Amino acid sequence: MNSPDIPQNRRIVLASRPSGAPTPSNFRLECVPVPKMGAGQVLLRTLWLSLDPYMRGRMSAAPSYALPVAVGDVMVGGTVARVEQSGLEGFSPGDIVLSYDGWQDYALSDGSGLTILPAGMSHPSRALGVLGMPGFTAWYGLLKIGAPIAGETVVVAAASGPVGAVVGQLAKLHGATVVGVAGGAEKCRRVREELGFDTCLDHRAPDFAAQLAAACPKGIDVYFESVGGKVFDVVLPLLNTFARVPVCGLIAHYNDGLYDNKDAVQASDRLPAFMGQILIRRLRVQGFIIMDHYSELYAEFLHDMQPLVEDGRIRVFEDVVDGLENAPQAFIGMLEGKNQGKLLVKVSS
Amino acid sequence: MNSPDIPQNRRIVLASRPSGAPTPSNFRLECVPVPKMGAGQVLLRTLWLSLDPYMRGRMSAAPSYALPVAVGDVMVGGTVARVEQSGLEGFSPGDIVLSYDGWQDYALSDGSGLTILPAGMSHPSRALGVLGMPGFTAWYGLLKIGAPIAGETVVVAAASGPVGAVVGQLAKLHGATVVGVAGGAEKCRRVREELGFDTCLDHRAPDFAAQLAAACPKGIDVYFESVGGKVFDVVLPLLNTFARVPVCGLIAHYNDGLYDNKDAVQASDRLPAFMGQILIRRLRVQGFIIMDHYSELYAEFLHDMQPLVEDGRIRVFEDVVDGLENAPQAFIGMLEGKNQGKLLVKVSS
Known part of the structure; x- marks a missing residue:
């Protein structure tokens, strides 16, 4: 006591x-x-x-x-x-x-x-949030690895989350077509209507793969990965030549033994085919942990992001x-x- | 007739x-x-x-x-x-x-x-060869993607081939420790003695994995991939944080149905675990096809490489x-x- x-x-x-x-x-x-x-x-x-x-x-x-x-x-x-x-x-x-x-x-x-x-x-x-770790993660991964140019298609996993929401809005400001992916109709509605993504798809929909293909008629140039699992599986065949895949997280796997490969359930090994796609489509797949970049780039990030948040161009x-x-x-x-x-x-x- | x-x-x-x-x-x-x-x-x-x-x-x-x-x-x-x-x-x-x-x-x-x-x-x-497509492939992949710095460890697949031989010699000129991998004792001997790699290992040796780990006591910072298959499998656990993997080919898979994933033989899917490693170790895995870069960089390559070949610093x-x-x-x-x-x-x- x-x-x-x-x-x-x-x-x-x-x-x-x-x-x-x-x-x-x-x-x-x-x-x-x-x-x-x-x-x-x-x-x-x-x-x-x-x-x-x-x-x-x-x-x-x-x-x-x-x-x-x-x-x-x-x-x-x-x-x-x-x-x-x-x-x-x-x-x-x-x-x-x-x-x-x-x-x-x-x-x-x-x-x-x-x-x-x-x-x-x-x-x-x-x-x-937006001016801290999640916002910095979004800014670094999108701009320093994804580097979208106007007219490209950017797909954002976990689009309503604190990283994804900023990724998509930044990508819109850079002139990209932005397709969010989120879980549930209400999240998708908010991402479309309140964050201004071009569209947002519910990965729980039975025809999610077909919906994503239809939403990306020119393929995918940047996939901002924070989820893994079935969203990644559906994105992979849609990646364009020279696509970039910044990887900041794999939340779908955090509970499933991913890191020690204990619980793999697919019947066949897709790793060689994935390497083949990296080669044939000249993909750049790159992991990053934002803690590595504070000393080098946090000031530049704040300088960029603060005005966008203050005048409402980036909402959270x-x-x-x-x-x-x-x-x-x-x-x-x-x-x-x-x-x-x-x-x-x-x-x- | x-x-x-x-x-x-x-x-x-x-x-x-x-x-x-x-x-x-x-x-x-x-x-x-x-x-x-x-x-x-x-x-x-x-x-x-x-x-x-x-x-x-x-x-x-x-x-x-x-x-x-x-x-x-x-x-x-x-x-x-x-x-x-x-x-x-x-x-x-x-x-x-x-x-x-x-x-x-x-x-x-x-x-x-x-x-x-x-x-x-x-x-x-x-x-x-050295001043054409294979040499340009080596130069671009090593310097523009791998970007080794002095003291890092570079592992080169197919080290006696026209790409690998140039990769390793360029990496030595940049101050890296260079470990080649080739098939057979005679190729390995030539890579060591005639091309000046720090060492070269025979991937056919039964204890190849242990040999590679011993040859890379500080891990691997750049793996120049042109082979795939079991060499890649052995390299993967040795990659350091921030390692770079330029992928210019996957010769081990060209005959095995890799690209359509017909012939995968592993019992479990290693793709999610690979993505996990990309994240945790901040790997950059990037495919490239040298034909994409002629107009932009071939002149720079020739300017760099010709003197190195002429004065014998790069042998072929x-x-x-x-x-x-x-x-x-x-x-x-x-x-x-x-x-x-x-x-x-x-x-x-």
Whole structure:
């Protein structure tokens, strides 16, 4: 039992590693005392927690591009936080910062990796979305790898999500024909009507393959991949000569043992044929992890993107979940495609 | 029967499409009259015919990046030829030209696609090898896609072939550690001792995978792919983060139904896992067909490569077969890995 007199830090830890889709039992809410700030530190109060698909990878012990979260450790995640106490030059109580504090109310920091956000920023949560990691992912993958030119056809997986929504709108601004793919009629409607994609198709439709072919009469020049699975299978035969496929994620496979190839179910190996298509159609297929590019290109991204967001040329959807205790269920739902936009947990106001 | 008085053009036509590896019965040697030159044409006498793996693709009806050779048509191929008669301004009898006349003694041309080679060029056959399509393929794929930096590890498939030999030597000149892969001890010895690769491994060795891992203690940064099959399978787990894989050919699959995926034999589908590796390791896998890049970059290539060849920094092997009638057998042998270097048919002197 914790004394009610001691300020509490609620935190959500990895209770066990999921096998397949995560369940609530893989998470545990703990209450511990708020950590005591030392010299050269700041104490941060989480305001917003970002929930993102990559976190599924961190829950597994399989090798990936980042270390897994240890069982019993706090789940990782990007956050917007307020400085509560400061023992660190350059930070004052009340400053709003972009941080990486994970799924908890309070965290200590020595300042490394913290970015102070502009005072009075109207939507600080955007630092976790369109002006943060998802937006930067969209911008880098589309412009630095996909590089669409006017008149080309760009297909965007997970088109209503925080990456896909920005990819499609940027591609429209570059003069491309943009076809989104999303799960469900309502998502597709919003992508068409509110984000201005030329069209958006529901991958759950039984005739999805035929619909996609009809929507891309000139083939596909850029496929922005974040999903994998059956959407990729349907896209592949439609790729044009010199098509580019930036790969920023494969959410359809995060629960299916993809990375260790345990659960492959196709009867035959399509890898040699895929290499043949890469050759014959001169495809460029390139993976990227946006963390690699912050020092080199984040400033250029912000310079490009901020005016587009401010004047409304790039629109964003946010799905806000209230309360840290609801993060696990929201995260599980996101992996099932239930969110309608950038998923954020409002941890404190 | 052709009259002995009429000059004959021997030509090798596609008699039938191969199923699997080509056999001599897929080719037919025909004798027809030498074609009569019209106004605005030149009559060319073939001196050298280049034999290259891509020709296997042209023998199939399956869709590829170029039209198939029709059954009954002359097999296509790059040639060095002498102008016998000229009705075309700018061409004089005796000029030596780079042309694309195919497997025959004589051809007509309206001049399109012809390049006059410098008079007195010591080795005009090099225009079909190190200074032609294979050399350009090596240069483009290595420098424009692979882009190795000093200290990186470059692995080169088909290292003794006309592309691989140039790839490895260029990579050495750029300061990379270069590991060749070839079929057989003698090829490997020549690649090591005569071309100066750091090492060269025989992919037929039972412990080839272990040998390659030992030869690449820091992993692989660039894999120059022209082979596919088991070499690729062994390379894949050794690719480093940010590795580049230029793909210019897949000779191991040309006879196995790769392109229509008929003959896949693996029990499980490795494509999703491959996409996962592309993401996690930020791989860039890119196919290219050198014909796409002549107008843009051939001059730059020649400017770079000619001095390297002339002063011996880039060495080349040539395998010369005497007589057009021996082209089919030489071609079949090349697909089995029997040639030791750039395969050329000496059609006339």
